[in-house]
Structure formats: structure tokens, C-alpha cells
Amino acid sequence: MSSINRLCGKIAIVTASTDGIGFAIAQRLAREGAKVIVSSRKEKNVNEAISKLSNEGLDVKGLVCHVSKADDRKKLFDQANKFGGLDILVSNAAVNPEVGDVLDCSESSWDKIFDVNVKSAFLLAKEAVPLLKQSKEGRIIFISSIAGFQPLGLLGAYSVSKTALLGLTKAAALQLGPEGITVNCVAPGIIKTKFSSALTSNEGAESEILSQIPLKRLGDPHDISGVVAFLASKDGAYLTGENIVVSGGMPSRL
Template sequence: MLLSKISSLKTAASFASNTIRNMSNIPKNRLEGKVAVVTASTEGIGYAIARRLAQEGAKVILSSRKQNNVDSAVSKLTAEGLNVTGIVCHVAKAEDRKKVFNEADKLGGLDILVSNAAVNPTTGPVLDCDESVWDKIFEINVKAAFLLAKEGVPLIRKRGGGSIVFISSIAGFHPMPLLGAYSVSKTALLGLTKAAATDLACENITVNCIAPGVVKTKFAEYLTGNEAVSDHALTMIPMNRFGVPEDISGIVAFLASEDARYITGETIIAAGGMSSRL
């Protein structure tokens, strides 16, 4: 067990070092002139996505439910010389979504929409979930994602096309016993991706999805922060390490670029080899 843990730590440390070293290889102009909206983007995966899109030349609008989180994230990224702005947005509130898209309109329109916001206020088997909690999970994880796409598409049409990316989860393919309702909500995004992609394909608008595995973020601390739980979780990951937000951000940048112009309706699983069959 000890040798296994030491090996895992070495693997993680080596990967982190390589990630930092390879940052210089990020394309600088692949998204030049594009405007992007990324929800729930002041920390974790969303922050990494916003940062990567900006590093590749996009003007990025960050958002979060709390003004201080928005201010902090914008400050960090502008200090790096990146072109970002921020706005408070609770994705379940129509007036907040409208403000985000109005901000995009001021910047010239909308080319890239990344729906990343999600909640998981409970744990346990799916049929043990309270109705009120079920409604909350689906309001944020599914309904808000649908509404963001619905309300963002008119702006994307004005630009002659663009990209929508939904952030799902490996749990959408392989439901986790303690994440019952959350898992179902993430499965729903796979269907939303397919349906919307079919509808928008002829308009030069791609719709794709990413299903991350266990990524080291505040959201996943219950899996990565507890030694006993994390040791068990690692046994299910052939790469023998948890993901980092940058593992996801580069995939989003690819899907939003011309390199992915012939890809739509697909879900890319980024989970270190975890089982991912429905």
C-alpha cells in the first residue's frame, strides 16, 4: 500500500511538472477574435477553461454567483495579460443570464458558450433523493444548461456559427452510488448534446460535451481529500492519478476551435481510463 501511494504521488508530481513546462506550447491565436462565455468559472474546471480560452486569444466573460469571486478571478487573469471580464450570474435566474449575454453583445457577439455550472447538494442512492433536492439538481444541472444554450444561440447565429460545450461527468456514463441524482442529471446532458447538435448542425454551430472523471477541485474534495476514499477511487483509474482542471480546459479549447469544425454531437470522456459505458 505504501509503495503504491509513493508511486501515485510521484506520478502526480511528475505530471504537474510536465503541465507547467508544457504551458509554453499552448496555441496563442487559435481563438483570436472570438467571444466566449463560461459559467461557474471563478475556480476549478470553469476557471481553467476560461483561462485557456483567453490564452488562445478569445475575449472571455467569467461568471459566478458571488461578486468577490468574480473580482478575484478577473484580477488574477488580467494580471496575466489576458482579455477577460466578469459578471455575477446565478444560472437559474433569467435576469442574470440576460446580463451575461448582453455583456457578450457589447463585446461583439458570442462565438463560444461553455455551460459548466452544476450543484450536488446531497449524497446517496438515486431513489433516496428528496423531491425538492431532485428539482434543485435538475434546475441547475440540466434546465439552466438548456436555457443558456437556447438564449445564447441567437447571438451565435449572428456571428455565422460557433460552439456550445456542455460539461457533464463520468458519472453520466457510470452512475456513482453516492451521487445518484447528480449522475442522472449528467446523463441528461448527453441527450441534450445529441438533440441540440442535430438541430444546429446546418447552421455551422457545433454542440459537444465533455465528461470529466475525478478532477482535483473543491467540488470533488469528498473523493480526493479523504485518504481512505481517495485510495479506493484511484484503484478505478488506470492512469493512477486524479485529473487536474487543465486536463479539461485544453479539450474545450480544441472543441471551440476550427480544428474541431467537423465534430458535433459528441461527448469526450476525460477520465484517465475509467469505465465509461452506459
Template structure:
């Protein structure tokens, strides 16, 4: 990685021990940022931190369930130890039930919105004191192509990701005068453990591929570069945007 746009910056990336989250943390660290990675499972945190530090990158790892206030607080306390916070990437998301939006149970609905939307909102709100001290604060939410084109079997999940688009727009307007940008990235179908039911061999794979003009699924590094751009000075005049990264897969609201 020849770009070093994030030297001197500190970043928090939630749900960052594998998949898209890990790729984002790795890319930010490769560009010079000090990165705090997190996950709900200690073993995963330890393994991700080991991978990054073995590469010579500066990384700290914390166990964090984003729906728990005390866990979120620990992320920001760790950032203070590293000198502050410049970049917040909210990536954590869950989908405990498969089915149409009106088939979702109330318990699953509450869990989806608590993690995918409310926790993102609270992370951004709680990060503000530190981001205001930064010369160029960045908030980046990880939404989804499903925010634009709801997936029938991921109904409630899709709605939660659509809500993130609105949060991005509203927060960007409020924080513009603070020189804090707020954007989201909206990945299409990316080959991760989360999307395995779609990307593995079978009818779902063929149907999904037929909707992607580039003819392939994305990989986590297809997303991480866009996040690094938004986090850097190159993205300093970009705010309130929801950036679709889908290989040409149609998106519209």
C-alpha cells in the same frame, strides 16, 4: 501557450471562478478569446477576473446565478458589448444532497435539475440569436463520467449529467445546418474543491484511484485543453459528441 486558435472570438463560461470552469476560461483567453467569467458570488468573480487580467488576458466578470433569467440575460448583454458571442461553455452544477438516486428529496432533485440541466438548456436556447450571427458557433456542456457510470452517492447528480448527454445529441442535430456545433466534455475525477471528499486522503481516495488506469486524478487543465479544441476551428467537424476525459476510467451506457 503557443496556440492562438481563438483570436477574435468571444466566450461565455459559467461557474468559471475556480476549478474546471476557471481553467477553461483561462485556456480560452490564453488562446486569444475574450472571455466572460461568472459565478454567484461577487468576490469570487472579482478575484478570477483580476487573475486573468493580471496575466494580460481579456476578461470580463459578472455575477450570475444560471437558474435566474435576469442573470443569464446580463451575460448575453455583455457579450453584445464585446461584439457578439462565438462560444458558450455551460459548466455550472450543484449537488445539494449525497445519496442514492431514490433517496434524493424532491427539493434537492428540483434544484439539481434546475441548475445542471434546465439552465444549460436555457443558456443554449438564449444564446442562439448571437451564435447564429457567429461564423462558427460552439456550445459545450460540461457533463461528467458519472453520466456513464453513476456514482452511488451522487445518484440524482449522475442522472442530471446523463440527461446532458441527450441534450448534446439532440441539439447537435438541430443546429448542424446553422454551423453551430454542440458537444459535451465528461471529466472523470478531477482534483477540485467540488471533488475534495473523493480526492483527499482516505479510503474513498484509494478506491477511486484503483479504478483509474493512469493512476492519478485529473487536474482542471486536463479538461480545458479539450474544451479549447472543441471551441476552435480544429473542432469544426465534431458535433454531437460526449468526450470522456478520465485517465482511462471506464465509461459506458
């Protein structure tokens, strides 16, 4: 349990937050005092996540939400209104239906990847703005990937979609800065989740990855949640338009 209460009185939406990085983010924001709306495409997953978080005494609500569906996104913001508004949007939902090099990606998979990973992130941010303008400390936080900086061969199209989020962060920060809304992006390295298991499924692959990480360990979802909580709090108030790599030192740029 976090002993920091930086987010008391804040209201947050976290998409794809019933497992892995998203769950850790929702849990951390709630532990720091925020009211958090948890969401996922599957009702069973939502119910299980809400049960875990509620058993901690955290103030959470859960909704089924497929971020590509306008009606589902609207339900998220309607729930935020019932809570009293919105201060923090964390856009975490992403898919990768096809593994392989970028130019081998099928058109259908390319469309699905960009529909969820980029278009839905854009629409969530766009639709959140009216509520965030009413907040004194509005925050938009996109979850990208180190692959957005340094493409991973097996995740070709996915890597390109994550690069797009880096640009969206810069452009939206420029637009929303005068409104007092910060826009930042967190780019995780290789984190121990179901999503990353394709990269770490055998000992040889994990050893190769670890050889590129100075801290010599894979990341934990809570390594990401702490950074997001910082960006969501007053401590991150003068940070906007930044893409923060959290990778244990795995190379991403100069």
C-alpha cells in the same frame, strides 16, 4: 501560457468559471486569444478570478450570474453583445446539494439539481442561439461528468442530471448542425477540485478511485480545459453531437 492562438477574435461565455474546471477553461480560452466573460454566483469570487486573469494580460470581463435567474443570464448575453457577439458558450454550472443514493434524494434537492444542472444549461443554449447564428463558427459546449455514463453511488441524483446533458447534446447538435453551430459535451472523470473533495476526502477513498484509473492519477482542471479549447477552435469544426470522456481511462462505456 498557451502558445497556441486558435481563438483570436472569438468571444466566449463560461459559466461557473471562478474556480476549478470552469476557471481553467476560462483561462485557457483567453490564453488562446478569446475574449472571455467569466461568471459566478458570488461577486467576491468573480472579482478574484478577474484579478488573476487580468494580471496575465488576458481579455476578460466578469459578471455575477446565477444561471437559474433569467435576468442574470440576459446580462451575460448583453455583455457578449458589448464585446461584439458570441462564438463560444461553455455551460459549466452545476450543483449537488445532497449526497446519497438516487432514490433517497429529497424532492427539493432533486428539483434544485435539475433546475441548475439541466434546465439552466438548456435555457443558456436556447438563449445563446440568436447570437451564435451570427457567428461563422458557433460552439456550444456542455460540461457533464463520467457519472453521466456510470453513476456514482454517493452522487445519485447528480449522476442522472449529467446523463440528461448527454441527451441534450445529441438533440441540440441535430437541430443546430444546419446552422453551422456545433454542440458537444465534455464528461470529466475525477478531477482535483473542491467539488470532488467529497469523493477523495480520505486516503482510502482516493486509493480506491486510483485503482480504477489506468493513468494512476486524478485529473487536473487543465486536463479538461485543453479539450474544451480544441472543441471551441477550428480544429474541432467537424465534431458535433459527441460526448467526450476525459477520465484518465476510468471505465465509462465500451
